[in-house]
């Protein structure tokens with residue numbers, strides 16, 4: 438499993454140096470007309486542990502694709518400033534869901550500087566910063582509602598999660614599974630720099646700290662933390678996954694009152710991808726009204 442405490446360690450990295458391409462960026466008309474060579478170095482912060490264990494390219498970032506993106510931008514529409522170009526390259530790399538941060542150096546060794554010089558570079562670092570929605574549930578222990586409040590506090594102290602906001606708490610009838618006590622449910626909305634897999638690993642670590650063991654499917658639990666959605670549906674930041682170990686958006690979220698009602702309570706404008714459509718959570722509420730979701734006093 439990926440590291441659950443990312444900020445306490447130096448992150449894994451993929452480094453690509455000396456990518457070159459001919460482009461037409463520059464303030465001077467001569468630069469736009471004639472063009473010149475540009476160079477790029479890219480450092481990607483990516484959790485490499487899954488790929489190292491699986492030997493599967495799908496579990497990491499394909500550096501050839503990142504290089505091709507950079508070359509396309511260098512060869513693309515002329516910009517006056519290398520600051521603009523370097524930021525475009527960084528944003529393209531960050532759009533890949535496994536990239537948590539990126540540092541890009543853009544070289545313009547033949548810039549019209551007017552005096553002898555070796556190279557001119559600009560460098561930017563950008564971190565992933567995407568919204569995330571986490572569902573909390575508990576129906577074991579002395580006080581499940583208190584468990585959710587403490588779990589939300591713990592989420593607020595996780596490296597890589599910020600702006601953590603807990604929804605109101607709800608008491609809900611159990612959905613599926615064996616006969617079991619009523620649940621306390623809530624939603625946390627936050628922003629994260631973590632790639633979805635690292636976030637899931639961090640959630641599993643918090644569940645374990647609260648005494649969670651995985652036994653019966655849909656059975657009673659001291660604390661359940663599910664990733665509902667990562668990124669903005671329909672935008673580049675959206676994470677979509679059909680890997681059974683991490684499905685995004687959560688495949689059952691759209692039909693669960695214990696997810697939708699607290700989510701709407703904390704964010705009335707929330708939207709969720711349901712298949713090919715992006716739907717307001719508010720529009721899904723009617724279908725879950727009979728599921729026994731009660732505001733806690």
Ligand SMILES: Nc1ncnc2c1ncn2[C@@H]1O[C@H](COP(=O)(O)OP(=O)(O)OP(=O)(O)O)[C@@H](O)[C@H]1O
Nearest residue numbers: 654655656661662663664665681682683684685687
């Ligand atoms: N979006 C997701 N969030 C959390 N776990 C997920 C997600 N997608 C897939 N999983 C996988 O589901 C597995 C089982 O999780 P869990 O025991 O919490 O399921 P459950 O809560 O009983 O059922 P449900 O997924 O219907 O809420 C986990 O090991 C996890 O890898």
Ligand SMILES: Nc1nc2c(c(=O)[nH]1)N=C(CO)CN2
Nearest residue numbers: 574609610611612620655695
């Ligand atoms: N009311 C309610 N029912 C559930 C819940 C839950 O959090 N609340 N979680 C489940 C599996 O995640 C299964 N059923």
